[in-house]
Amino acid sequence: MFKNIKIIAFFTILSRILGFFRDFLITRYFGADIYTDMFFVAFKIPNHFRRIFGEGAINSSVVPVLSKIDKDNPEKAKVAIGNLIIIFGTILLIFTIIGIIFSKVLILISAPGLLLDPHVKTLDLLVKINFSYIFFIGMAICFMGIMNSYNQFGVGAFSPSLLNISMIVSILILYDFFKPHIFTLCFGVVLGGILQMIFSYYGLKWGKIPIQYTFKIEDSTKQILKLMSVTAISGSVLQIGDMIDTFIASFLKVGSISYLYYANILFQLPFAIVVLAISQATLPQLSKLEKPQLVENTNQLLKIILNLSIPITLYFIFFGKDLITIIFQHGKFTSSDTANTDIALTMFMLGFLFFSQLRIVNNAFYAIKDVKTPLKASMISVLAKLITSVVCAYLFGFWGLALSLSIVGFINLAILNHYFKRKIGKIVYKIPKESLVIFFVLIFLSIGLKNINFSKTYVVNALFRLLLSALIYGPIGFYIIKKELLSYRIKQ
Template sequence: MNLIKSTGTIGGLTLVSRVAGFAREMLMSRVMGASWQADAFFVAFRLPNTFRRLFGEGAFSAGFVPLYAQRLHGPGGNEDAKHFSEEVLAVFAPTLVLFTLVFEIIMSPFVFAISGYHQEKLALATLLTRLTFPYLILISLVSLFSGILNSLAKFTAAAFAPALLNLAMLSALIFVPVGGTTTAIALSIAVSLGGVLQLGLLLAACARAGIVLKWRKPKMTPGVRQFVRVVVPATLGAGVYQISAFIDTFFLTRIGTGAMSYFNYADRLNQLPLGVIGAALGTAILPQVSRHVGANEPDKAAHVQGQAAELAMLLCLPAALALAVSAFPLVSALFQGGRFHTEDAQLTALTLSIIVLGLPAYVLVKVLTPGFYARQDTATPVKVAVLVLVATVVLNFLLIPPFGIAGLASAIAICSWLNCIILYAILHRRGHFRIQGWLASRIARQLIAAAAMAAALVGIRMLLSGWFEGSVGHRMAGVLAIVGGGMAVYFPLVWILGGTDREELKVLLRRRRKYTDVG
């Protein structure tokens, strides 16, 4: 099945990046701890990444990929699609440069407004953010070239590119392990260098695919105007989500020293299934859904989304429950040590155990939104995003004062489900996507298998409780026992209960290492 193969390619290579990211975070926790310098770096790293999600992964992909795919499969073919890409690049690149320059100038008051930092901490956070912010230009251009390659069903380079950023940051930690301000500066420089490496990889991959874009004079051509009409609502919608991220940062920096670090490490574990499953599915199905919608085949488009939802839940349900039940053993084994103490691990684990409860919903949103984007409807997700933002702000104000970082994590999980439910309700009402009986039955059986797995994990954790208070080796062995035990219970049960198509599950479990695309 093409969806399985595409998702496996993207998810497998994303997993390589996530493993490198974990190595980076494991070393970072020990070198930087939960210090105020670590908090300042995480603010500096979070800001360009927030704008990256706004301009690159969110709005740009939503607007560019369907329009590029239409031209690619239209009468003009490759030449028309390439010409469209050049026109968009001519306008997109100067806009990014101008945006970055403006923020470099106003960085100090901007960081102050977001973080509330003062004096030495504000000065360091401002310096670090100025060093990391050029990453926005580089990674947004990476999104353009990734969109081209994904439309050509060449997923490898784009999926592997994030690993280069992680390797660059890991190198900074290895060669500058002194901690404090010095290591924070080295990490910030490595972020921008990682962006250079990523862009270089994507340019080389496009060249191998026969796509070499020429620089043109910026001009509002009909194609660019069409792109802008689609992308502006998507930008506004993504902007709502990123405002929510800024609000999270606002509260985290005021909860107290270490909160940014605790949330970062918890979110790193939460992002593993999000990246491997959610982003991979969203990237894989958008071109397919767009193609079926363009060919006036709504039933086939809905079937692709149904298959994606089944696959999402097959992998997400056990991931979410395993992370929730085993939060402290995982955090302790991965991050505790050096300047990161037991108390830090406990607060990080609490944050993780709550935030992952919204994981299935977040991944399902990645499956649902292509149903809107493929029809060039970016306005509806904007309206939903505004509603979700309001709910997030209200919940933050209600839950953070009494519960601290646990309240913030709860608000994120609750609003992830709110977003998912509203988007599905709209698609259902329009007749674009509905949960059919076969899908509901399989998800119900997956839930039974996941519940049995969670019970097994509780038993394993109780049996090996002493291991998670011992050496790093004992803690890692305990984590391996939890992971292995969970898989040994869940996947056989899913197979026996019929929680998924058995042939598709065979494809997943083979872990094929040979990909059809090596571009």
């Protein structure tokens, strides 16, 4: 299992490094203005649907069902895979065409405040171009979900790097070719989606996964599609919350959407490397367990996530501004943009632990093919997000939207914990004394380091703080990984 976690984590880190270079180029060439706001809206729309109907639905429905079928009936599994590719591909194609035709409706739903902007025609064209990405990335994620069911994670983990590479090359080579320049990014997005789809398809071939294409629908395919329709909503609180934030932020000051985007990029870094890697690698094995073993393993995973989340949260709260300074504060991205992005990041990080544990608890329900309970919790959470977003945005502005997401993460986790106890077993939340010691030691050292100035130049100070903080947090992180994660084995 740890081998799979290492594979996912390694390629995720590679993708995030490329992603940071991509965003470095975006901030340098484009800054944070009305054009970047429009692009991020146009980029977020297909990405919301990708995560809701792609990653969320595919991984939570395909993996548990196919893992079980392949174990019991390999012949049936290859028919189910062929069915899934044909049906999901057809649905994606129709959905993509409808989205392109009704692009202004998507803008109205996502960012109505920008409809009044004089550049609305540019925004509409950006949305039309970017929405074609949903078909290519959707098919890529379908192929990845199938590979995950067979415990093959390398292709899926590397695939996002292709999008970043495509966007980087587009900026460096084609920036002056497009007018307005922002269309350069759209070209990179679409090309990246095509590359991901092709690469993932050949991943099925390289993995020697048997596929039988037929129009006769298997019962297992119907089960996958049924689960997928429910998990599309229940596993997507982060995405629905982000959609609500973009909607409200479109009425706030220029740059608000960009600040939330850049902050979310940094939030997603540890979330993807640590939380998603662990949850993706363990779901196939958890799906094969009975309830008593599932409860025991879920509690152990929650303990690991808790111990890892403490230093991650503190690091980004104390040194997030330094990271933003080094990575983003170049060219058209100003110190004011850095300060605004930092406060949004801090608000996001307050909910890191809640969303991390939520991912593990959700997986436990998916492992027993119970998708209705997470759906109920998600629907309540979405309602809470609507209320808290309006209130927090009114009180605090754009960073209130990030705060509201953290509040909703806590609410969603509390609801699922209640249902977990009733339907599966008891979750044990016990904070080890060692974790408390690490927590207070890190706070003390971080406060001291944060108040030390090495130079009159803030960039130099930021660089030195990042280097010294790495010497503090790095060994602690490796110690926790060695003690908790390396020693963990799925208990049958």
